[in-house]
Amino acid sequence: MLPVAAVVAAVVAVAVAVAVTLRASSALRHRLACSVLLRAAVRYRRRLELLGSEVGLSQERCLRRLLPRGTALGSEAFRERHPLGPSCPSDGALAARLPPLRPWALLRACWGSDPPLQGSLLYLDALRAAFPGALARGGTARLSWAPGRPRAPAGWPLPSLYCTPAEASALPSRAAALRVQLLFALRQRALRVLEAALAAELHDALAALRADWPGLARDLELGELSPQAGLAEDARGRLQALLVPDAARAAELRAECAGGFEGIVRRLWPRLQLVVVGMAHGAERLYCDALRQADCEGLPFYCPFYGAAGALLGVNLWPEEPAPRFLLCPDWAFCEFLPCPAEEELRTVLLDELWEGREYGLVLTAQPGEYRCRAGELLRVTGFHKQCPVVEPVRRESQTLSVRGESIPEDRFCRSLCRAVGLWPGARLVDYVCVESTLLGASSGATAPHYEVFVELRGLRDLSEGQRYKLDQCLQEDFPIYKSFRFKGSIGPLRLHMVGAGGFVRLREALGSPVPMPRVLREERLLQLMQSSIIS
Structure with a gap:
């Protein structure tokens, strides 16, 4: 006081x-x-x-x-x-x-x-x-x-x-x-x-x-x-x-x-x-x-603030640093953390029990009556300011790809996609979204469950079948479980589509509210919008 x-x-x-x-x-x-x-x-x-x-x-x-x-x-x-x-x-x-x-x-x-x-x-x-x-x-x-x-x-x-x-x-x-x-x-x-x-x-x-x-x-x-x-x-x-x-x-x-x-x-x-x-x-x-x-x-x-589930949780006190990291303010919300990888007993740890370098799932109590909600965010502790943890967001759990339980997080999928784009001479990735074939319904045909990926590129007007396969190949190299399912035939080959300029701008407007870009589409209307923008 x-x-x-x-x-x-x-x-x-x-x-x-x-x-x-x-x-x-x-x-x-x-x-x-x-x-x-x-x-x-x-x-x-x-x-x-x-x-x-x-x-x-x-x-x-x-x-x-x-x-x-x-x-x-x-x-x-x-x-x-x-x-x-x-x-x-x-x-x-x-x-x-x-x-x-x-x-x-x-x-x-x-x-x-x-x-x-x-x-x-x-x-x-x-x-x-x-x-x-x-x-x-x-x-x-x-x-x-x-x-x-x-x-x-x-x-x-x-x-x-x-x-x-x-x-x-x-x-x-x-x-x-x-x-x-x-x-x-x-x-x-x-x-x-x-x-x-x-x-x-x-x-x-x-x-x-x-x-x-x-x-x-x-x-x-x-x-x-x-x-x-x-x-x-x-x-x-x-x-x-x-x-x-x-x-x-x-x-x-x-x-x-x-x-x-x-x-x-x-x-x-x-x-x-x-x-x-x-x-x-x-x-x-x-x-x-x-x-x-x-x-x-x-x-x-x-990037000055970190928030989840509509609540402000942390602030970036280091504006000159290139990678954003956020001090979790201890009087803004009651935070709990689930250690990753998950332990057998779902026992949370508190703000003063975190370890530097570890990743945690965020559990949040920020509003009266909304107790112990899973925020769907994974954070990495990068250090401490006094006793307050300093964190960087890693990924959103809702944006994980999985058609057979293989679980490919959005941040690691993006790295694989960028690596594949680097193998296409002259190409630069502008934007992308993914769809699990279950959302396609009957239009997916009789093939095994698979991913469909929509990309906007600069520097390329078309992709050969060999270039398209590079992404599937990169995923197999980066995710052994995915490779195993592909070898068994229980997951089908990935399908890659090129989207014309402006397609992703229309998608962001169709979302209807200002939210971070969803990398895995879960709504059929958004899928149809992407399909209407395919040029190759």
């Missing part, structure tokens, strides 16, 4: 800052808000250091908050009374349960438990320390699509950071939302941060830039939004009112795009310092790697 004098001083400071901001210019309001938020971040950072020195006790307190009032269970009794539950009800993006931005809310965050606010405060503090100038007013552009439920930007307590209108993210069309946000980002030449809720959204927005840069340049020059599918006239009118003609910026966009797209992001925004993505691991890593190698060449990528 903070000293009373410090609390009173903080109350006065916040109250004065708020009073002044009501009369100040927008630039001054931004600076004052920055100062207040960063002070709150420093206070919570100190508290986190204290919590990290007594992880077991912090988790016990967290558990008591999540149990009904008057329940006096400790973690041992809690685990005995509540058996391991089913999978968590949500496995999508982080839920946007945002507290009000009032002085007392900020102060309460310094010693209470408010993960969305505390996470954003830590993000702003880490960003300021590693990238001076990244918190400039209007210096961040956000690319995000969330038509059903809003997703908060990483720096949501400081809305003056953003130059892109929040309304654009709620448009019913994903393509229209990303195009509008891209247009507003292009207006701001002095951009410092490019933020995307998912790496796939940044990937698709830059693909739209490649495909329609003349149209975007025209909109910039005229200061208007072109009519487009998915953009209603009333929304178009409100968004267009925020635009002004900018012929000079339009000419710059034309000149840079005419020169090619290698490193285009740094050429369009020469003061850009980094790219922030809501997820850079698992299914999204493929897009991050592609962006680093081409459009965003030379820029660091920072």
